[in-house]
Amino acid sequence: MAAKDPARSKSGAEPFGALAGRCTACLDALYGAVRSTSRASPNRVYSACVAYVIRLLSILIAADRIPPQRSACAPIQRAARAIDDGDFSDYEKACAAARKSSGLGIFGKPEHARFSAEAFAIACRMLTQPRPDAPIEPIYFETMPLSWLGSAYQVLLARHPDETGEKLQRTRAYRKKRGVYFTPPSLVGYVVEGVLTPLIESRSRMPPEPLARITVLDPAMGGGDFLAGV
Known part of the structure; x- marks a missing residue:
């Protein structure tokens, strides 16, 4: 447009x-x-x-x-x-x-x-x-x-x-x-990688379907930086 x-x-x-x-x-x-x-x-x-x-x-x-x-x-x-x-x-x-x-x-x-x-x-x-x-x-x-x-x-x-x-x-x-505090992008990337990498590696030995079913929840998402990082 x-x-x-x-x-x-x-x-x-x-x-x-x-x-x-x-x-x-x-x-x-x-x-x-x-x-x-x-x-x-x-x-x-x-x-x-x-x-x-x-x-x-x-x-x-x-x-x-x-x-x-x-x-x-x-x-x-x-x-x-x-x-x-x-x-x-x-x-x-x-x-x-x-x-x-x-x-x-x-x-x-x-x-x-x-x-x-x-x-x-x-x-x-x-x-x-x-x-x-x-x-x-x-x-x-x-x-x-x-x-x-x-x-x-x-x-x-x-x-x-x-x-x-x-x-x-x-x-x-x-x-x-x-409690309005926000996480710097560098820390967001570090946390997301630290949480998801072991999970993905453990599921990589399984069929593709379980990997696609990973659900991520951020109950206090604020601006959504962690969800966007995923």
Whole structure:
């Protein structure tokens, strides 16, 4: 799919900081827009906004990567175009179609908060367009490492509503209280190799079927780094 924003249509690699900053700004703006009209608690609104930003980001990343033979390809690409255009109505229809064809909950209706067309427009603008008061930081959704999606999720989890519930903030005390700590990629690779290598070697002497039935569970997956490492 051809991206409307020229910054998104070129191949290349950008530092993760550009994406993290865009996602953080998107979350903060979206939370402010939704919180002002919601009766839900600040924490529930925050959780709903995190899920909403991650869904937008997932669609933008998947649009140019999903195989065309997959049933969800057309609706996901349609949703990405709607994000580019800021078309809330078409975005909602595309997500409903993607949910029906894929069965994935990420395309379902958000819980605990109502996202209006205005909130959607704010989120799209903050996530896809460079800020007018800052140097252009192009985000190459088509070619960025898939692990950045999990890393972006981790960045968003480090924020939380302040005491008034009116805005989000990031504090070390909150991260410590919630146990929000993340494993470096080098350690992820070391642990995955250490756990799976003996298992694979022991099953390599068996028929192929038992090897294919290996199931990996990460009950506190966070950004999914360990599962991606598998």
